[in-house]
Amino acid sequence: MIEAGSTAFWRATLALCIGSFMVFANVYVTQPLLPLLSDAFQLTPLQTSWSFTITTLTLGLSLLFYGPLSDVLGRPRLMLFSLCGVVLTTYGLSMVTSYQQLLLLRGIQGLCMGGLPAIAIAYMGDEFKRPALAMAVGLYISGNTLGGIGGRLISGFVGDWLGWQEVFLVMSLISLVCVTLFVWLLPAPRHFQAKPLQPRRMLVDLGDHLANPLLLLAYLVGGFNFFIFLNQYSYATFMLAAEPYNLPASLLGLMFLTYLSGTLGSAMSGKFARWLSQPLVIAIGILFLMSGTLITLLPSAWWVVAGFFVNAFGFFVAHSSASSWVSHTATHSRASASSLYLVFYYLGASSGGFYLDPFWHWQQWQGVVVGSLLVLAATLIAAVTLYFKGCVVPARMQGVFIQRPAV
CATH class of the missing domain: 1.20.1250.20 (MFS general substrate transporter like domains)
Incomplete structure (x- = not known):
């Protein structure tokens, strides 16, 4: 079991914090862009807010399924699959030409995003000793907050400077770096035991x-x-x-x-x-x-x-x-x-x-x-x-x- 302060502790905690930052940065990336999207597609405030609403809806629903699936398929594999899905959909968002395409990809993106928040703490519970678990969960939750803030700041400044499509291109590059670090840092599970669905x-x-x-x-x-x-x-x-x-x-x-x-x-x-x-x-x-x-x-x-x-x-x-x-x-x-x-x-x-x-x-x-x-x-x-x-x-x-x- 991973002990607090060990090299494995810091590698695993940092990997999950980076993954959490990436997920929540992408969840909230459209909020500062709402006025820009409204002008670009000639939408009402309610219609524009769907670009955020559809993502949180599919993210919330996906949480019911990722946890049980991870008991069967394993934690890191499913988290990596979901994070790769986020990278691909974010890059796709930079090339949409209609609001309908944007909504479709944001919905798929939400389904992909649910993997890490649904599984991360279960992974910690499998691998960490109890004192290490409490410390790691606190750091992981801070990654959620920083991701929400970071995604909005990146979105606001890049959108103001380059435009809303370029925001998604920049976020896809940042997400790719995050996934690479996640794969490199996260220790392989040693105490996971598969369970029947x-x-x-x-x-x-x-x-x-x-x-x-x-x-x-x-x-x-x-x-x-x-x-x-x-x-x-x-x-x-x-x-x-x-x-x-x-x-x-x-x-x-x-x-x-x-x-x-x-x-x-x-x-x-x-x-x-x-x-x-x-x-x-x-x-x-x-x-x-x-x-x-x-x-x-x-x-x-x-x-x-x-x-x-x-x-x-x-x-x-x-x-x-x-x-x-x-x-x-x-x-x-x-x-x-x-x-x-x-x-x-x-x-x-x-x-x-x-x-x-x-x-x-x-x-x-x-x-x-x-x-x-x-x-x-x-x-x-x-x-x-x-x-x-x-x-x-x-x-x-x-x-x-x-x-x-x-x-």
């Missing part, structure tokens, strides 16, 4: 999780929070690209640096959970998200950016706590319970634009804020419901409050 067992487990109200509420909270949070960025790019701001794609890409406060939020969620139950920490995160959304109404681009810093902090506090709640609350098959959370999470990302679009046409950004607060009020109620139905008081607070029994 059991689709019936998988379906029964998924049904059990959906029938558990404590898990279902957490799935809905995570999905609907991302439903709002991520799609706010899409409509904010249109707001900031128009009068009175007139920001270019490069500066729109910089707006996604607000995700950095989410890294702080993820880290602090664990500290909050030492004093408060996880449902209450989720509720606190949602309140931050609602507050940041209101701040964006103030009449300055700087206030919009400040609001998104608050949003990202609150969202990742809630997201980290909700995903941890799922892992601790599932009575069996925790891996499939966590995968199902991610399915709701990405389905929320892929559908939020359709919900917010009527609000955008009604009152532009002010309408988006109203639509956002309606959904966030519902997720706040769901988080409070989780507290009353099944919260567990943190160990440091036991004896201060009476522990509420799970229902």
